Amino acid sequence: xxxxxxxxxxxxxxxxxxxxxxxxSIGAIDIPLDEVLAILFADTSDNTxxxxxxxxxxxxxxxxxxxxxxAGAGLALSGMVLQTVTRNPLADPYLxxxxxxxxxxxVLAMVIFDIDLYRQLATVELSVMSxxxxxxxxxxxxxxxxxxxxQANMHTLVLAGVALSFLFSALTSFLLYFxxxxxxxxxxxxxxxxxxxxNLASVGLCFAxxxxxxxxxxxxxxxxxxxxxxxxxxxxxxxxxxxxxxxMLALSALMTAVLVANCGGIGFVGLIxxxxxxxxxxxxxxxxxxxxxxxxxxxxxxVDTLSRVVIANQELPIGIITxxxxxxxxxxxxxxxxxxxxAFLK
Numbered sequence: 001x002x003x004x005x006x007x008x009x010x011x012x013x014x015x016x017x018x019x020x021x022x023x024x025s026i027g028a029i030d031i032p033l034d035e036v037l038a039i040l041f042a043d044t045s046d047n048t049x050x051x052x053x054x055x056x057x058x059x060x061x062x063x064x065x066x067x068x069x070x071a072g073a074g075l076a077l078s079g080m081v082l083q084t085v086t087r088n089p090l091a092d093p094y095l096x097x098x099x100x101x102x103x104x105x106x107v108l109a110m111v112i113f114d115i116d117l118y119r120q121l122a123t124v125e126l127s128v129m130s131x132x133x134x135x136x137x138x139x140x141x142x143x144x145x146x147x148x149x150x151q152a153n154m155h156t157l158v159l160a161g162v163a164l165s166f167l168f169s170a171l172t173s174f175l176l177y178f179x180x181x182x183x184x185x186x187x188x189x190x191x192x193x194x195x196x197x198x199n200l201a202s203v204g205l206c207f208a209x210x211x212x213x214x215x216x217x218x219x220x221x222x223x224x225x226x227x228x229x230x231x232x233x234x235x236x237x238x239x240x241x242x243x244x245x246x247x248m249l250a251l252s253a254l255m256t257a258v259l260v261a262n263c264g265g266i267g268f269v270g271l272i273x274x275x276x277x278x279x280x281x282x283x284x285x286x287x288x289x290x291x292x293x294x295x296x297x298x299x300x301x302x303v304d305t306l307s308r309v310v311i312a313n314q315e316l317p318i319g320i321i322t323x324x325x326x327x328x329x330x331x332x333x334x335x336x337x338x339x340x341x342x343a344f345l346k
Contacts (some may be wrong), residue, residue, distance in 0.1 A: 072300025079270020094267030106138025268326020
């Protein structure tokens with residue numbers, strides 16, 4: 001590992017810890033940082049105020065802050081994988097329709113199994129939602145892979161993904177149209193993305209899937225990077241492009257599905273973070289996936305903290321903030337690509 005890479009990782013570890021403490025401290029009830037540290041590392045059960053703070057941190061903020069970090073890390077990693085295997089800088093689970101497919105499958109499961117979001121969900125219900133989300137996201141991936149057989153240009157997949165996103169969003173709206181009005185409000189809030197329902201069980205499930213995804217991506221990272229040079233070059237390097245692409249797309253679908261099932265639809269994180277990381281770290285670096293995941297986690301904790309304080313006594317859905325940031329970033333990225341294309345033509 002080079003000195004610059006060590007400095008980068010060390011700095012991100014410090015930023016991760018600082019963002020975690022900020023997420024635990026800031027909210028509807030601001031908790032002083034020294035109180036947060038005392039609750040995390042000392043016994044404060046004899047203090048009444050500290051006891052209240054302790055319940056807020058251990059039961060509410062710690063699970064949702066950890067979930068926010070895992071969600072940001074997982075979505076950023078999925079976006080990096082999609083951008084690499086499709087050789088498209090605009091690839092993202094949200095834009096590709098993967099999130100919409102997962103959301104539709106989860107809403108369908110809620111309707112079929114009468115899952116009530118107003119209560120604490122059982123492990124079985126969370127498992128059903130996760131499996132349904134994986135089937136939905138994998139279906140979208142399968143459609144996109146099938147389209148590549150008829151369209152060699154990978155850049156057109158974004159248009160296909162957007163079309164699929166609209167299709168599954170329409171199907172989701174169709175299901176909601178015939179649902180109970182009370183259920184509609186809960187499902188709509190869930191589809192916009194939120195970490196309010198995070199608990200240690202859901203955090204453990206998402207972390208397990210994230211850990212598996214990271215380990216596999218790191219194990220295949222050199223072969224994954226060879227796809228950037230094109231399939232023909234990858235074959236000359238001894239890589240099977242179809243096998244690697246299928247594996248990585250399945251991993252991306254699994255990661256997105258589990259996060260959608262537990263956190264709802266959160267868009268554009270997978271688009272923004274890989275581009276930011278490539279500004280200061282080459283994608284060829286072996287630690288690139290780790291850095292992408294850490295930056296994504298930090299970003300999501302900051303967004304979650306912002307969602308709790310931007311409106312007094314209310315919580316703004318996560319998806320609204322990420323969509324606002326991501327849409328602007330997407331437009332700037334399009335302008336930049338068009339300028340490079342125009343300069344090339346001249």
